[in-house]
Amino acid sequence: MVGGIISFSLMAVSGREAGKVIETAELLTWRGAIGIVIIVAVLAATGRFAEVKSARMPLHLLRNIGHFFGQYCWYYAVTLIPLAQLFALEFTAPIWVALFAPLLLGERFTAIKALAITVSFTGVLMVVRVWAEGFVSEFSGGQVWGMLAAIGFAMNMVCTKKLTSTETTLCVLFWLVIMQTPMALIVAGELPMIPPTPWIWMWVLILSVAGLCAHFCMTQAFRYADATIVTPMDFARLPVIAIVGAVAYAEPLLWNVLVGGVLIFLGNYINVRFAGR
Numbered sequence: 051m052v053g054g055i056i057s058f059s060l061m062a063v064s065g066r067e068a069g070k071v072i073e074t075a076e077l078l079t080w081r082g083a084i085g086i087v088i089i090v091a092v093l094a095a096t097g098r099f100a101e102v103k104s105a106r107m108p109l110h111l112l113r114n115i116g117h118f119f120g121q122y123c124w125y126y127a128v129t130l131i132p133l134a135q136l137f138a139l140e141f142t143a144p145i146w147v148a149l150f151a152p153l154l155l156g157e158r159f160t161a162i163k164a165l166a167i168t169v170s171f172t173g174v175l176m177v178v179r180v181w182a183e184g185f186v187s188e189f190s191g192g193q194v195w196g197m198l199a200a201i202g203f204a205m206n207m208v209c210t211k212k213l214t215s216t217e218t219t220l221c222v223l224f225w226l227v228i229m230q231t232p233m234a235l236i237v238a239g240e241l242p243m244i245p246p247t248p249w250i251w252m253w254v255l256i257l258s259v260a261g262l263c264a265h266f267c268m269t270q271a272f273r274y275a276d277a278t279i280v281t282p283m284d285f286a287r288l289p290v291i292a293i294v295g296a297v298a299y300a301e302p303l304l305w306n307v308l309v310g311g312v313l314i315f316l317g318n319y320i321n322v323r324f325a326g327r
Contacts, residue, residue, distance in 0.1 A: 051275075066129055072245065088259070088262060089223055102225075116204075119201075127193075133291045139200055140203065141318065170313065226265070
């Protein structure tokens with residue numbers, strides 16, 4: 051989980067820095083291409099190509115469509131709104147899972163899940179400050195992209211939950227880079243722009259490596275510990291990125307984002323801790 055927190059924070063900073071020069075779709079193309087090289091090298095070095103399966107391709111495709119949509123929205127939003135606000139909105143993804151799971155996984159929609167969704171949505175309203183100048187004027191721009199990213203990540207979570215019953219982490223990561231690289235290339239409509247300076251190259255490389263590390267660390271965390279342990283640790287990303295944003299970009303530490311983030315976390319924790327009741 052510590053590795054995951056570091057990786058997600060590096061993704062945010064590198065995405066913002068590289069995104070100043072490279073468009074989002076082109077940035078995701080580079081991330082996918084570099085990811086292919088890394089994953090193939092790891093599979094070759096460890097002799098684990100046998101883990102790459104193709105029996106559940108429709109589910110892999112659905113997962114990667116959702117994840118690519120979420121990633122595109124996330125990397126676009128990271129250039130528009132404060133980092134802490136984006137991370138707080140991202141934490142609504144498990145709540146969207148609670149809404150999708152009854153339809154896609156056949157799970158029951160319980161009173162506990164309804165309470166969790168209500169608490170988390172209250173946190174969202176705090177984060178986007180709907181009381182300030184009216185809903186339309188406040189909930190716009192990067193905040194919309196941040197919420198759309200959370201919905202895409204929710205689809206990814208639901209599909210990943212089904213895939214991990216039969217697929218290994220390396221298999222999931224292999225199909226992630228193989229499928230999402232052409233998706234990014236299609237959206238870009240052309241070959242990606244070559245990073246113009248070593249400085250931008252550095253951020254693109256950090257982004258690519260951190261993205262794979264984040265997926266790997268989070269998956270391994272859920273293998274080794276219960277969700278009731280992993281979820282509170284994952285929430286540590288919010289204060290960490292708030293400090294990074296304040297130090298690196300002079301972003302103010304807004305009380306509404308932190309309080310809203312706490313409510314979003316509380317809703318998630320209620321959903322995880324009392325699941326099935």
